[in-house]
Amino acid sequence: MSKDDNVQPQQTFGFYDWEIIYSYTRADALRDGELVAAGPALLEQAGFRWPLAYTHSAFEGCINWTGTDSHTARTHEIRQARELVLLTAPNRAIRMHTNPDDNTLPFSVRVTPRTGHALEQQQVTLYAVFGPGDEGELVITVLFDLTEL
Structure with a gap:
């Protein structure tokens, strides 16, 4: 029996001897725009200690706001205010x-x-x-739909 017979295979990402292709x-995902990182200052203001990102659809549907949107929806909103409102809700739910x-x-x-189809806010x-x-650190991802997992 050689000394190499006692060597255990090195575990990589939960799989032994599998080649990751x-x-x-x-x-x-952040680089490609599939995820959009929440602003660090807003995260701190909302009381988060961990990185948080939104899926593209959650960001576009609930946060992103342009001048064209203000005209179409007939109301003026600010993107940062929309994001802070969105961050406050999960923080409260987490607690x-x-x-x-x-x-x-x-x-x-x-x-x-x-x-612009609805003049009132929708839940x-x-x-x-x-x-x-x-890197194994705790992160939070906000999704519109669980099928985005």
């Missing part, structure tokens, strides 16, 4: 959350639609998903 990281084993937290927020349910980032 493709990976798409959170950093890749009330009682199941430490559940990494997905639904929360509701009222937003003015960008389409939208979003999901905050807690998980490891590229």
